Amino acid sequence: VIAIGQPEHSAVTTCAYCGVGCSFKAEMRGEELVRMVPWKDGKANRGHSCVKGRFAYGYASHKDRILNPMIRENISDPWREVSWDEAFAYVASEFKRLQYQYGRDSIGGITSSRCTNEETFLVQKLIRAGFGNNNVDTCARVCHSPTGYGLGQAFGTSAGTQDFDSVEHSDVVLVIGANPTDGHPVFGSRLKKRLRKGAKLIVIDPRRIDLVKTPHVEASFHLPLKPGANVAVLTAIAHVIVTEGLANEAFIRERCDWSEFEDWASFVADPQHSPEDTEKFTGVPAADLRGAARLYATGGNGAIYYGLGVTEHSQGSTTVMAIANLAMVTGNIGRPGVGVNPLRGQNNVQGSCDMGSFPHELPGYRHISDDATRDMFEKLWGVTLNNEPGLRIPNMLDAAVEGTFKGLYIQGEDILQSDPDTKHVSAGLAAMECVVVHDLFLNETANYAHVFLPGSTFLEKDGTFTNAERRINRVRKVMTPKNGYADWEVTQKMAQAMGLAWNYTHPSQIMDEIAATTPSFSGVSYDYLEQNGSVQWPCNEAHPNGSPIMHTDGFVRGKGKFIRTEYVATDERTGPRFPLLLTTGRILSQYNVGAQTRRTENTVWHAEDLLEMHPHDAEQRGIKQGDWIKLASRSGDTTLRVLITDRVAPGVVYTTFHHPDTQANVITTDFSDWATNCPEYKVTAVQVSPSNGP
Numbered sequence: 001v002i003a004i005g006q007p008e009h010s011a012v013t014t015c016a017y018c019g020v021g022c023s024f025k026a027e028m029r030g031e032e033l034v035r036m037v038p039w040k041d042g043k044a045n046r047g048h049s050c051v052k053g054r055f056a057y058g059y060a061s062h063k064d065r066i067l068n069p070m071i072r073e074n075i076s077d078p079w080r081e082v083s084w085d086e087a088f089a090y091v092a093s094e095f096k097r098l099q100y101q102y103g104r105d106s107i108g109g110i111t112s113s114r115c116t117n118e119e120t121f122l123v124q125k126l127i128r129a130g131f132g133n134n135n136v137d138t139c140a141r142v143c144h145s146p147t148g149y150g151l152g153q154a155f156g157t158s159a160g161t162q163d164f165d166s167v168e169h170s171d172v173v174l175v176i177g178a179n180p181t182d183g184h185p186v187f188g189s190r191l192k193k194r195l196r197k198g199a200k201l202i203v204i205d206p207r208r209i210d211l212v213k214t215p216h217v218e219a220s221f222h223l224p225l226k227p228g229a230n231v232a233v234l235t236a237i238a239h240v241i242v243t244e245g246l247a248n249e250a251f252i253r254e255r256c257d258w259s260e261f262e263d264w265a266s267f268v269a270d271p272q273h274s275p276e277d278t279e280k281f282t283g284v285p286a287a288d289l290r291g292a293a294r295l296y297a298t299g300g301n302g303a304i305y306y307g308l309g310v311t312e313h314s315q316g317s318t319t320v321m322a323i324a325n326l327a328m329v330t331g332n333i334g335r336p337g338v339g340v341n342p343l344r345g346q347n348n349v350q351g352s353c354d355m356g357s358f359p360h361e362l363p364g365y366r367h368i369s370d371d372a373t374r375d376m377f378e379k380l381w382g383v384t385l386n387n388e389p390g391l392r393i394p395n396m397l398d399a400a401v402e403g404t405f406k407g408l409y410i411q412g413e414d415i416l417q418s419d420p421d422t423k424h425v426s427a428g429l430a431a432m433e434c435v436v437v438h439d440l441f442l443n444e445t446a447n448y449a450h451v452f453l454p455g456s457t458f459l460e461k462d463g464t465f466t467n468a469e470r471r472i473n474r475v476r477k478v479m480t481p482k483n484g485y486a487d488w489e490v491t492q493k494m495a496q497a498m499g500l501a502w503n504y505t506h507p508s509q510i511m512d513e514i515a516a517t518t519p520s521f522s523g524v525s526y527d528y529l530e531q532n533g534s535v536q537w538p539c540n541e542a543h544p545n546g547s548p549i550m551h552t553d554g555f556v557r558g559k560g561k562f563i564r565t566e567y568v569a570t571d572e573r574t575g576p577r578f579p580l581l582l583t584t585g586r587i588l589s590q591y592n593v594g595a596q597t598r599r600t601e602n603t604v605w606h607a608e609d610l611l612e613m614h615p616h617d618a619e620q621r622g623i624k625q626g627d628w629i630k631l632a633s634r635s636g637d638t639t640l641r642v643l644i645t646d647r648v649a650p651g652v653v654y655t656t657f658h659h660p661d662t663q664a665n666v667i668t669t670d671f672s673d674w675a676t677n678c679p680e681y682k683v684t685a686v687q688v689s690p691s692n693g694p
């Protein structure tokens, strides 16, 4: 027991780890955070928390934090500490030089899903109004961009349909490509509670995640498909629903486009999509496919929850649309207990997408070619906006290698560690003349930076995060920024140095601008949030109290759209040299590449990434429990230790990616989702062989 003593001051704020968005009271003594107390009135967590939100905050005061801006003209030079003013002037003059020398489109920026809505809004505004192009992208590119595309196509908006409370009304829960008990622990606990009370569970995952069998919970069906076969499995389930007469015809006639439904129904009814044919190449028994389909279609309120195991595939967007098809064909949309629910990874990935971080969309998911929307922003910002979509992150890197893209502002994102094909990322960064990294720590990307701007933690600023259920939660400042400026102030100072007349004195003014320009946020203000605690968008004249459940009377796009989802096998194939398929995931006590969780001393954290391997595959290679192994793919190789387990099927191996030493993205390929370029992190052909260690 640690004697904490009485806090001197405190504020209710929002966890900066995952997309559940738990509320905490941050208790302070002076400028030191002494305790994070789960907040019982927090509507996402109701007093619960996981180990990360409660204990992993030590990184805010960690010695590795960089607190002074730094410049170096060449990346081989040593860093030189400079004043903030010198740093802002240098960045502005370099970015202007690059645009003069190489053209308006030679620079761009990346927003962060770790920063607030207000900060993200300002970064995209800087790029659109200051740089004069749409070369803005976000780390959602590598996680949930297919959700944006797929749900946008099917329903008309890019967000989960339900609030977390909805699960209390579910009779059947289908979890696909997500591991809620590790990835979204507080929601995972709520889900388990509902399952213990009798709701049925279907898990579609190559790996036997904890939910499949845990005390008092056992899935009715676990469909352990071959990595990459999501679309085939979902289409086989649709085949059973349509051919066995389980479609909800009344719902479809009222809410969806009937002729599109008929076209889709004839497609899925084709015998080639039968469970028996699908079993041959997915590895999922036909009887289980039929059983799962019947349960989802007839078991009462059916809800689907999914994660990156759906999106990070070459058919990520197709899989999202296949999920939407299942919800519509069974009428499981628009009321408590049902719906389609992407479990968002980062604390504000929903918000960063909402705020116009994509190169083709202004805030509120309005296309950059939409004249009326552009006209409104142009009048407010006093600029002319470019009407052509800008470059996505992979395209920026390609253009850099080709010599046409020269400068990049990266806020709160370590693309060298988190993006696919590390060699290509480093080549792109190395080819640029001005890389500006704005972060808490000298991350891996900073190896290629010319300017380092120190970032601030969520404890040092005011703002809002939007969680996976579209809930806008307040973030409240409890300590003075250790580096001198909150991130929104840094972006504003950069904009001012580039000649933009910005003059925000508090993030509430940025939220007022968001509300004035974004219909789904028009009812949101800091006063509203103060009075109500939080709200789920859309919050506007039509929905003054927010929208816990979407598409209740009609879809945002009008009629729901059924879309044919043809299964196309990934180009990443196994063969004699690389006979195993690698897939990846997270564990409870770590977060993404571990930049924060590895820099906390509050508790004992998971020490290393391990490779999970089936006993049969291990025995064939003479590998024993705990041995060092070499993991090699067509892209590269790395070394880690093995955990022999039957959680994974023969032919499949699995690892986490929390430690930089693991370098999981040295292994992954550069294949990506056809619609959004989201990398195919979840399928890589590999070989595993004994090793003496690193």
Ligand code: SF4
Pocket (backbone or CB within 6 Å): 015, 016, 017, 018, 019, 020, 021, 022, 045, 049, 050, 051, 052, 053, 054, 184, 185, 186, 187
């Ligand atoms: Fe933070 Fe997510 Fe844990 Fe909640 S579940 S405390 S938001 S990491």
